[in-house]
Amino acid sequence: xSLDTDPSVKPHERLAAFLEGDMIGVNxxxxxxxxxxxxxxxxxxxxxxxxxxxxxxxxxxxxAAARMLGYEGDNHLRLAATVEFIHTATLLxxxxxxxxxxxxxxxxxxxxWDNKSSVLVGDYLFARSFQLMTxxxxxxxxxxxxxxxxxxxxxxxxQLTAAANLATxxxxxxxxxxxxxxxxxxxxxxxxxxxxxxxxxxxxxxxTYGDALGIAFQIADDLLDYGGDSGTTGKNIGDDFRExxxxxxxxxxxAKADDKEHAFWTRTIEKGDQQDGDLxxxxxxxxxxxxxxxxxxxxxxxxxxxxxxxxxxxxxxxREMLSDLAEYVVARIR
Amino acid sequence: xSLDTDPSVKPHERLAAFLEGDMIGVNxxxxxxxxxxxxxxxxxxxxxxxxxxxxxxxxxxxxAAARMLGYEGDNHLRLAATVEFIHTATLLxxxxxxxxxxxxxxxxxxxxWDNKSSVLVGDYLFARSFQLMTxxxxxxxxxxxxxxxxxxxxxxxxQLTAAANLATxxxxxxxxxxxxxxxxxxxxxxxxxxxxxxxxxxxxxxxTYGDALGIAFQIADDLLDYGGDSGTTGKNIGDDFRExxxxxxxxxxxAKADDKEHAFWTRTIEKGDQQDGDLxxxxxxxxxxxxxxxxxxxxxxxxxxxxxxxxxxxxxxxREMLSDLAEYVVARIR
Numbered sequence: 001x002s003l004d005t006d007p008s009v010k011p012h013e014r015l016a017a018f019l020e021g022d023m024i025g026v027n028x029x030x031x032x033x034x035x036x037x038x039x040x041x042x043x044x045x046x047x048x049x050x051x052x053x054x055x056x057x058x059x060x061x062x063x064a065a066a067r068m069l070g071y072e073g074d075n076h077l078r079l080a081a082t083v084e085f086i087h088t089a090t091l092l093x094x095x096x097x098x099x100x101x102x103x104x105x106x107x108x109x110x111x112x113w114d115n116k117s118s119v120l121v122g123d124y125l126f127a128r129s130f131q132l133m134t135x136x137x138x139x140x141x142x143x144x145x146x147x148x149x150x151x152x153x154x155x156x157x158x159q160l161t162a163a164a165n166l167a168t169x170x171x172x173x174x175x176x177x178x179x180x181x182x183x184x185x186x187x188x189x190x191x192x193x194x195x196x197x198x199x200x201x202x203x204x205x206x207x208t209y210g211d212a213l214g215i216a217f218q219i220a221d222d223l224l225d226y227g228g229d230s231g232t233t234g235k236n237i238g239d240d241f242r243e244x245x246x247x248x249x250x251x252x253x254x255a256k257a258d259d260k261e262h263a264f265w266t267r268t269i270e271k272g273d274q275q276d277g278d279l280x281x282x283x284x285x286x287x288x289x290x291x292x293x294x295x296x297x298x299x300x301x302x303x304x305x306x307x308x309x310x311x312x313x314x315x316x317x318x319r320e321m322l323s324d325l326a327e328y329v330v331a332r333i334r
Numbered sequence: 335x336s337l338d339t340d341p342s343v344k345p346h347e348r349l350a351a352f353l354e355g356d357m358i359g360v361n362x363x364x365x366x367x368x369x370x371x372x373x374x375x376x377x378x379x380x381x382x383x384x385x386x387x388x389x390x391x392x393x394x395x396x397x398a399a400a401r402m403l404g405y406e407g408d409n410h411l412r413l414a415a416t417v418e419f420i421h422t423a424t425l426l427x428x429x430x431x432x433x434x435x436x437x438x439x440x441x442x443x444x445x446x447w448d449n450k451s452s453v454l455v456g457d458y459l460f461a462r463s464f465q466l467m468t469x470x471x472x473x474x475x476x477x478x479x480x481x482x483x484x485x486x487x488x489x490x491x492x493q494l495t496a497a498a499n500l501a502t503x504x505x506x507x508x509x510x511x512x513x514x515x516x517x518x519x520x521x522x523x524x525x526x527x528x529x530x531x532x533x534x535x536x537x538x539x540x541x542t543y544g545d546a547l548g549i550a551f552q553i554a555d556d557l558l559d560y561g562g563d564s565g566t567t568g569k570n571i572g573d574d575f576r577e578x579x580x581x582x583x584x585x586x587x588x589a590k591a592d593d594k595e596h597a598f599w600t601r602t603i604e605k606g607d608q609q610d611g612d613l614x615x616x617x618x619x620x621x622x623x624x625x626x627x628x629x630x631x632x633x634x635x636x637x638x639x640x641x642x643x644x645x646x647x648x649x650x651x652x653r654e655m656l657s658d659l660a661e662y663v664v665a666r667i668r
Contacts, residue, residue: 038509039491093457097450116431119453120490123427123460127483130464134476142468142476149461156454157373175372 011324015060018318022063022077023056029081033128045109045121049088058083058188061322065192065206068318075136075195082145083188085129090152090184092122097156140194148187155179164244166254166262166270173251174215182214205312209322212306217329219299222247224332226286238279244269248298250282252291261285296333303330345658349394352652356397356411357390363415367462379443379455383422392417392522395656399526399540402652409470409529416479417522419463424486424518426456431490474528482521489513498578500588500596500604507585508549516548539646543656546640551663553633556581558666560620572613578603582632584616586625595619630667637664 016023030050036042059080066076094100095108096115102108110118126149133142159176162168189210193203225240226249240247246254246269254265264281267273286292306326313319350357364384370376393414400410428434429442430449436442444452460483467476493510496502523544527537559574560583574581580588580603588599598615601607620626640660647653 036488036491038506039488039495041491041495042488090457093453096453115449116494117491119427119431120487120494123424123456124484124487124491126457126460127480127487130476130480131484134473134480137473139468139471139473142464146461146464146468150458150465153454153458153461154370154373154376157370157375157451157458160450160454161373161375172372 011321011328012055012057012060015064015318015321015325016056018321019060019063019067022067022080023060025074025077026056026059026063026080026084029077029132030084033081033085033132034125036124041113041117042121042124045092045113045117046088046125048106048109048112049091049103050084056084058087058184061185061188061210062192064318064322065189066196068313068316068322069193069196069198069202071192071196073195075138076192078132078136079141079191079195080188082129082132083184083191085125085132086145086149086152087184089122089125089129090156092118092125094156097160136195138195141191144187144190144194148183151183152179155183159245163246164270164272165246166265168246168251170248170251173246173248177215177218178211181218182211185214185217186210202313205309208309209306209326212302212309213326213329216299216302216306216326219248219295219302220330220333223249223292223295223299226250226283226292238282241268241279241282242274244272248295249286249291252294253282253285253289256289256291257285299330299333303327345655345662346389346391346394349398349652349655349659350390352655353394353397353401356401356414357394359408359411360390360393360397360414360418363411363466364418367415367419367466368459370458375447375451376455376458379426379447379451380422380459382440382443382446383425383437384418390418392421392518395519395522395544396526398652398656399523400530402647402650402656403527403530403532403536405526405530407529409472410526412466412470413475413525413529414522416463416466417518417525419459419466420479420483420486421518423456423459423463424490426452426459428490431494470529472529475525478521478524478528482517485517486513489517497580498604498606499580500599502580502585504582504585507580507582511549511552512545515552516545519548519551520544536647539643542643543640543660546636546643547660547663550633550636550640550660553582553629553636554664554667557583557626557629557633560584560617560626572616575602575613575616576608578606582629583620583625586628587616587619587623590623590625591619633664633667637661 034043034046034050062080062083063076066079091103092109095103095110096118099110100108101111108118109121129145130142133145155176156179158172158179162172162176186207187210189206190203193206198206222240225237225247227237241250250265250269254262257265264278264285268278268282303326307323310319310322310326368377368380368384396414396417397410400413425437426443429437429444430452433444434442435445442452443455463479464476467479489510490513492506492513496506496510520541521544523540524537527540532540556574559571559581561571575584584599584603588596591599598612598619602612602616637660641657644653644656644660
């Protein structure tokens with residue numbers, strides 16, 4: 001596998017090329033539905049994010065699942081737009097919660113306008129996403145996506161209370177990751193199967209694929225924050241440490257800590273009393289307990305799970321792209 | 335009519351007594367659905383608001399409509415809980431947007447916890463409300479309530495941009511009021527009719543009733559802020575003026591302002607440069623153009639519209655209570 005070294009064949013780029021026609025339809029729908037007769041602030045704020053040039057991975061998952069299973073209607077476009085609206089709404093609210101000033105290298109909406117606009121425009125997009133789902137006429141779709149929306153919000157609240165709490169277990173971490181990333185990946189895949197009237201085993205496999213893909217992706221991201229193969233990323237080492245976010249490399253190090261080490265984590269993460277040299281000490285403890293390798297193993301476990309799940313679907317070019325995508329999200333940490 | 339002077343027969347109290355059994359079911363459902371396996375912060379924040387002892391007017395409207403039309407299932411309980419969840423979510427987000435410190439005489443959730451919790455728990459309740467709606471299996475209900483949620487958010491964004499803008503028309507004001515109050519009142523009534531399989535004219539009448547009731551209620555509220563029959567309320571005169579919120583008494587006074595008066599409104603509302611004596615001057619201009627009386631007429635117009643609409647429904651004790659309720663919300667300004 002050398003997908004990660006040759007940008008012309010990255011799996012999400014192959015997916016984007018395959019789904020190009022559908023994505024034009026999705027983008028038209030997004031522009032139509034983010035309009036507001038009365039409040040021009042809404043499309044201004046939304047366009048700032050939607051047109052910021054993200055990869056549109058989530059809507060592509062929905063389109064990919066539908067295409068792979070031979071769907072021929074146009075509800076896959078509505079659902080792809082739905083998924084992008086839910087994602088955009090959560091980004092708007094996340095930036096308020098995290099008091100972020102930048103996203104994808106641009107100033108955030110809460111900085112360009114204000115927190116009020118970010119909260120309320122996010123609410124508008126949530127409402128719009130439920131209108132779009134309702135337009136599909138599928139109660140199954142509504143059930144899946146409203147469950148995902150609840151998991152997302154629950155995961156975010158959990159992160160709020162779990163952050164800086166040394167008692168955070170790996171189970172709680174996974175639940176937070178489901179909220180941050182995996183729940184929407186899983187739902188995006190699953191609804192593509194549901195509208196295609198796929199058999200229940202295939203719909204379940206799509207959910208498992210999306211969930212595992214999201215978890216692998218997030219673990220890889222958290223690993224890179226403490227180094228990983230950092231030469232290839234633009235991230236600053238140690239952001240999560242400075243922000244006192246408990247992620248797997250540290251959770252695993254805390255589980256193996258002796259009394260003195262535990263006191264170090266209590267001071268730096270729980271109490272937030274950080275001094276020069278503390279990041280280096282954290283990295284030393286992570287190295288001592290070899291938790292980078294253990295975390296990498298976890299990411300690879302979820303990638304394998306995603307690949308197994310997708311292998312249960314009928315043969316199709318898109319199936320291979322999705323399988324490669326699961327490899328690709330962890331290729332950064334090999 | 336002396337409903338407002340005898341607390342034992344206030345129409346919402348008669349409704350509450352009539353619907354007592356149903357409300358017990360609704361409260362049980364609310365407690366069940368605000369639980370969170372993983373994040374105890376969610377029920378803490380929600381309970382603070384849900385159990386603060388509001389009148390539960392919105393869920394009562396849903397129950398009332400269903401009972402009046404002979405509904406015999408249990409989806410009216412789910413929908414009443416849905417409506418209360420949407421209301422609670424908007425209160426949580428409103429308090430963040432308005433930077434409020436008090437609601438119903440108690441500290442707000444954003445003050446007791448933080449803005450983050452208010453934003454995310456609000457999102458959780460929105461998601462929960464869509465799960466509850468989906469459980470009813472009615473796509474019509476989902477359409478009505480997702481439209482209402484979009485109107486609410488749009489109205490709030492509009493208020494953000496219309497506030498302190500002297501060009502705000504009465505039409506824009508009504509649109510803001512629909513977002514703040516009337517859209518959820520209308521949807522709460524309408525879905526009670528929809529699950530009862532009521533004929534389309536009755537469903538439309540319920541929507542019209544709820545919309546007009548909400549607008550009458552909000553206009554009366556805004557009127558009381560500049561005096562009205564202020565002896566009977568605990569409100570401070572002039573809060574909206576100090577907060578530079580454009581409401582009907584001022585919008586109407588601006589429409590009749592000469593150049594000098596216009597300069598006064600520009601300075602105090604648009605620029606926010608307020609000095610001692612300005613509130614008195616605003617009240618004098620409102621008196622000069624007699625806009626309190628004109629605003630009162632508007633409120634009475636919407637009350638009459640609500641009463642006309644509800645009169646089209648079949649005879650029922652609840653119908654009389656709803657009709658009296660429309661009188662009651664403006665009785666404060668007579």
